Amino acid sequence: MRYLLPLVAGAALTVGLASPAQAASNEWTADVSGHAVTWGGSPRTGLIELGSHRLAQPANAVTAAVTGDGVVDVRGLRPDGQWTEWLEAPATLPVTTSTIQTRVVLSSGKASRVKLTASRVAASEDVSVAAAGRSYRVYATREGLVGGTTANGHTIRSRDHFVALPSRRGLAPNNSGSYSVQVCASNGRCEWAPVWDVGPWNTKDDYWNPSSTREMWKDLPQGKPEAQAAYQDNYNGGKDQFGREVANPAGIDLADGTFWDGLKLTTNSWVTVTYLWTGSGPVGTVRTSAANGTVNVRSGANSSTSQVGLAANYAQVRVTCQLTGESVTGTQGTSNIWYRIASGKHIAKAYVAGVSGATSC
Structure with a gap:
């Protein structure tokens, strides 16, 4: 079960930053005023996903200035055609890229304009060492919430098939599997499902990443969710990032169909999750x-x-x-x-x- 406040339904939106007629550039502006926002989560946030932008020169660092409310997430297109994770700007991407995508994250009100600049800085490139991707054993809970709205604007159906992870860095757009997981139960069954929601417990806990690049909780070992550390070890006083008492060690939420039909689970369980975008290959x-x-x-x-x-x-x-x-x-x-x-x-x-x-x- 996801321990977030009720979600408020909204309309999803994709806005192109640059038309094919516009020249590639490393400085560009997006006008987002008046556009619909997908609201949800706890604390309540809104997402406006913008189209991709072609750079004049390859870059790996992006800064952003927002007129109005909100912060900006960016991601870069990898050489293999897959996207890096979303990172909050200013950000140094794990690869040098010629294509950047942007989304605006609102906490209240609305943004009117976003100005972005991409540059090249000295940084380590992300080289995947395992084709299958990073894999960790974490505790899974059933999300439920049929009829509610996920963080990416998807309306939850009966026997639905998706998962939630406690960081928007791996949140895929609605009707997209750009961030997907392979989740396997101890009975040998597995499901491949897209990441369409944020939770459980935390919203800035990308525990599958190295501690040095983790958004929060950098003193925890890679692969250990903050909720697990709070529940088992009294980490952070046994509380999540919002100060709530953690009642289970969950590191992933499963939609009902994933839980019941894909994995044939009957109760919350430990599962093995592979974060497929961290791998390589076809x-x-x-x-x-x-x-x-x-x-x-x-x-x-x-x-x-x-x-x-x-x-x-x-x-x-x-x-x-x-x-x-x-x-x-x-x-x-x-x-x-x-x-x-x-x-x-x-x-x-x-x-x-x-x-x-x-x-x-």
């Missing part, structure tokens, strides 16, 4: 015909093999390799290719878009 996006749909993950490259989990619509999956199996017809056409997305876990290519460079198993 990646694809799951697409189903139903907005709330899922695709079966099988133990082999055939629909007659056992179902060992689910992959949610819009979730990204990391492809270990591909193999020939049963011919399947899905949203991406008909194919006898299956992707291995974890040991003993396979998904039909017919439901996965955008994979490039996968090798044979």
